[in-house]
Amino acid sequence: MSDPALRLRGISKTFGSVQALEHVDFAAWPGEIHAIVGDNGAGKSTMLKIVTGIHQADAGEISVNGRAVDLRHNATTVQDLGVAVVYQDLALVECLDIAQNLSLGSLPRRWGIVLDRQRMARDAAKVLSDLKVRVGDVHTPVGLLSGGQRQIIAIARAVRMDKPLILLDEPTAALGVQESARVGTIMEELRTAGKAVVCISHDLEFVFAHADRITVLRLGVSVGTRKTAETTRAEIVGLITGAFPADERPTPVQKDAA
Known part of the structure; x- marks a missing residue:
């Protein structure tokens, strides 16, 4: 089996007295769309910014396309490792x-x-x-x-x-229905081409329409990863809100697991 395009193990980050992320585990594999969901303040964007070198994690391990990444890495390092990013602010001139x-x-x-x-x-x-x-x-x-x-x-x-790994932060936030559908089609075409697509989104309808797996963050903790075909919107909402308990060990399910 190939290495994951992105793996996080035990990632933690504090900003002063605020624990933004705590022992976050995550893995995304080539040829899949993996959505990250959670309420505002759950740590989704912080997690992405740690992967891309904007913030540095306090603890944990990161690997990209099978290569270990120094926690002090920067955006240039990540691009060289094969990562393309679309930030929520778009970074256009x-x-x-x-x-x-x-x-x-x-x-x-x-x-x-x-x-x-x-x-x-x-x-x-x-x-x-x-x-x-x-x-x-x-x-x-x-x-x-x-x-x-x-x-x-x-x-x-x-x-x-x-790049083999594409990270998208709220890619449909400013889009209408037709444009959102087009973004979903582009993501599916990237998946067909064997790329890993990681998508942060608040839009559960979009997530269930296009993602293969869903990881839920709550208050900076990865509380569960589900195959989209084997879960329901009610379960994901329950994990987001805390109505459903977090997994005892919310480690990522391997892509080829049954």
């Missing part, structure tokens, strides 16, 4: 156009010096076409796009990076 935003982090150059703007435009048009996304001319400044269009551009940029 509004004064740049769509093509330029899609190329951030890997700007094509001619002769190693001059920005190849024609190639940027071609690459942008291709990735948007492949994703069946319509957001206007690739030379349109991102600042002129709607919130939903910006969300799609941020996701398209992550897809363009072609």
Whole structure:
């Protein structure tokens, strides 16, 4: 069996006197969509920021694509290990156009010096076409796009990076029904391509429609992981609210477990 694309063991983090995460366990495997759910303040975004090097964990272990990651790692380290991230704030540059935003982090150059703007435009048009996304001319400044269009551009940029692990923080938060469905289809296409997709979401309808497994965080603790096909919305809500008790050992179920 292959290594998990992402594994966390015993991850803990405090901010002053606040225990943001406590002994969190998690694993996501190639070829699956794994959703992370929980109330506001449950620790979901903190967990993602620890994985991506924005925050450093106080204790625990992280591995990405089978390689151990130093807890003092940074965003560049994680990208080199094969991780693409879409943050909730999208991290787009509004004064740049769509093509330029899609190329951030890997700007094509001619002769190693001059920005190849024609190639940027071609690459942008291709990735948007492949994703069946319509957001206007690739030379349109991102600042002129709607919130939903910006969300799609941020996701398209992550897809363009072609990494084996994609992390999405609330990818449908600003989207309508049709745009949300398109994001779900993109995630399923990434899964079919063998990539691991980790999705933080408050939208349980979206989660049950697209995720293979669901991990619940409550008050900074991983209280359970369920296969979507073997659980119910009532059980997940119960784990989120505390109406259902946490698993005694909420270690991640292996992808190929029965």
